[in-house]
Amino acid sequence: MMNRHKLNQLHLSITAGTLAVSLLLGLSGETVSAASKEQPEIRAKNVIMLIPDGMSMDGTTLARWYNGGKALALDEMASGLVRTYSADAAIADSAPAGTAFATGFKSHTGYVGVLPDQNTMPGLPKLAAGDAKKPVANIVEAARLAGKSTGIIATSEIMHATPADFSAHYPDRSNYDALSEQQVYAGMDVVLGGGATYFTPAGRDDGEDLTKVIANSGYNIVKNTAELKAASSGKLWGMFADTAMANDMDRDPVKQPSIAEMTDKAIQVLSQNEEGFFLMVEGSKVDWAAHANDPIGIISEVNAFDRAVAKALAFAKQDQNTLVIAATDHGNGGITIGDVGTTGTYDEEPLSTFIAPLKKAKATGEGLEKKFNSNRSNIKAVMKQYYGITDLTKEEIATIKAAEKGKMNYAVGPMISKRAHIGWTTGGHTGGEVALYSYAPGGVQLTGVVENSDIAGYMASALQVNLADVSKQLFVPAKTAFAAKGATVKWDATDARNPVVVVTKGNDTLRLPVFKNTADWNGKTVKLKGNVIHNGVQTYVPQDAVDLFS
Structure with missing residues (x-):
């Protein structure tokens, strides 16, 4: 096991060839970091993380035999194992498991991008008072603030648990309104997947037309394979299904692109940024097939995902400045x-x-x-x-x-x-270790038995970004911070479905719509570095919102 570190640091330090994860969040108490061995120092301009949700190792074996025994693209990257448990359970839900990948923190079932209520699994620290459900920075936010392009891909609804873990913060994975609204205002460059219904007024409880917001934000909205292929540069948002996309074996290739085609296009667009990029790709429905104990679905989705891995790996080998990591968030089905x-x-x-x-x-x-x-x-x-x-x-x-x-x-x-x-042993998730796959410049790999929460730090170190600093920058407790400025904070629920935080001081008024990164400052629209987040307990705002008040 790794040494103990302070929970008031979220910072990956690699010195003398040792990977040490310390997690800075401005929190009190201490954390036990996860199992890891000495790891080589990695630096990369780009990082691609691919997640085959719910893929157990017998699933990859089955796909390989189905293919006549031919090697998968994943095979040459196999390098270790990942421990998948969550903050308070031996078997993880996708939301806390993805949160661990994205932020470096294990969390609670259903929680997206926020800390748990408590840590009860062996070796984890007691959570500090007041830190329950606190939002913590993800690798996409850190990469964006570092000037890199960012993107997410999923074959499920794009606001489903895993893609949401990399782009939103809320302690309820089923609150699609909160998650999708944050995604629209998250400043990502490429978003490809399903879930088009949930961006329309008819598909939302808050009645907002987020499709219009996406278009007005400069995204090229594409809705089928031909439109995706025709897109060349700029911001790209793919809406290929009202809900989840079809399994690859059942897919109409004219209406819906494959996950490999989406991955290839995303890399083409994101790699135009000379500062680099971060891309998360989820093969969402390996998990869905496993829940149903459907081996044909498993084969369909593992093979489709593997073809996406092949695209990422080919780019990385040619580029020689790209880290590729593939790992599932948990097993499923006991296949x-x-x-x-x-x-x-x-x-x-x-x-x-x-x-x-x-x-x-x-x-x-x-x-x-x-x-x-x-x-x-x-x-x-x-x-x-x-x-x-x-x-x-x-x-x-x-x-x-x-x-x-x-x-x-x-x-x-x-x-x-x-x-x-x-x-099959179950229709639910399983708690065993899962395979880790990695490729880095120089052929270096992340090896050994690692915690899911270590992977966020590994990626952050490669990109030379500090998740701790980003958490401090994006998630400031609003009431306390504005009070320190002598300002008054009120909650405007005139439109209960679209609440606004109102901050006043003298003649200055700041209106902060929840889950958005735009605000009204004395009648003028200002854009913030991150979204306003309400976690059901309190509101958090980016530091630049606080800095508007002298």
């Missing part, structure tokens, strides 16, 4: 090649036992739903044509017929798993 049916024959089963049934599938469980007619009277025909299954039981037919809309993968995934002897 195994082999199940209870192979208990007595596991070492005698040919590879075809596991792969041949899977090769018959022409759609994932999600994609299969569209193949049934309205009353699902064609179940036998569809399962024969698209899954090669001709021996459905009465119980299986009843299960398919009764499947709720959007849940067909949960119905058919276990059916093809049974025939391919693919085992």
